[in-house]
Every structure is written in C-alpha cells, then in structure tokens.
Amino acid sequence: xxxxxxxxxxxxxxxxxxxxxxxxxxxxxxxxxxxxxxxxxxxxxxxxxxxxxxxxxxxxxxxxxxxxxxxxxxxxxxxxxxxxxxxxxxxxxxxxxxxxxxxxxxxxxxxxxxx
Numbered sequence: 171x172x173x174x175x176x177x178x179x180x181x182x183x184x185x186x187x188x189x190x191x192x193x194x195x196x197x198x199x200x201x202x203x204x205x206x207x208x209x210x211x212x213x214x215x216x217x218x219x220x221x222x223x224x225x226x227x228x229x230x231x232x233x234x235x236x237x238x239x240x241x242x243x244x245x246x247x248x249x250x251x252x253x254x255x256x257x258x259x260x261x262x263x264x265x266x267x268x269x270x271x272x273x274x275x276x277x278x279x280x281x282x283x284x285x
Contacts, residue, residue: 172196172272174265179279182255186283190250192265192276202269204241204248208261208281215264219250232258255283 178190190206205220219239220228227239238251248265260283265276 172198172267172274174267174274174276176263176265176276176279179263179281181282181284184256184283184285186255187251187253188255188281189252190263190265190279190281192248192250194246194248194267194274196246198267198269198272199246200243202267202272204239205266205268206239206248206250207264207266208259209264209278210258210261213261218263221248252281255281257283257285259283 173195174192176190176192178188182188201223203220203222206218207215208218209215218230218233219237221239221241236254241248260281262278262280264278267274
C-alpha cells in the first residue's frame with residue numbers, strides 16, 4: 171500500500187515563505203511522477219506543480235517564479251518551496267503520487283497567507 175503524507179503547512183504573511191514536504195511510503199517513489207495541487211474554499215482543486223521521475227518540472231502560471239518543486243529520491247520526499255506568498259495562495263495543498271500502478275493523494279495541509 172502506497173501512502174503520501176504532507177507536512178509543513180501553516181500561517182505566513184504576504185511576501186513570506188513556506189516549504190511543504192510530502193513523504194511517500196513504499197518502493198515506488200523514484201519511478202513516480204509527483205505533484206502538488208491546491209484547493210481554495212469554494213474553488214476546484216488545481217495543479218500547482220509537478221515533477222517527473224526524470225526531474226522535469228511543470229508549474230501553474232500563477233506560481234511560476236515563486237514556487238519550486240524538488241524531490242529527494244533517497245528520502246522518498248518531494249518538496250514545494252513557496253516564496254513571495256500572496257493571500258491568493260491560501261488553500262489546502264495536496265500531494266499526489268502517480269505511476270503505472272498507483273494514483274495516490276495525501277490528506278492535505280493547510281496554507282494560510284495573511285495580508
């Protein structure tokens with residue numbers, strides 16, 4: 171059974187930074203595509219950033235230049251470094267692991283950015 175668990179959310183001021191982490195269980199991490207998604211109140215869940223097993227990254231236009239996704243295969247962990255935070259970044263952030271056998275979501279971590 172593969173699971174992913176997010177951590178690192180919290181409260182930040184506008185212009186500040188937070189780093190989210192997502193740890194995966196099992197032996198599938200290194201071959202999996204990892205992604206961060208977010209869902210704000212009353213809105214649909216949206217893609218924030220993804221990173222493939224080959225470390226190709228993709229970002230939503232709204233976070234380009236501010237957020238950085240990275241992975242550490244030795245630790246089975248993916249990170250989301252969030253800089254220059256804005257109140258519009260307030261949301262529950264979810265981690266997702268996908269490969270040919272699994273499509274697994276975490277339980278989410280709340281990020282709140284105050285103005």
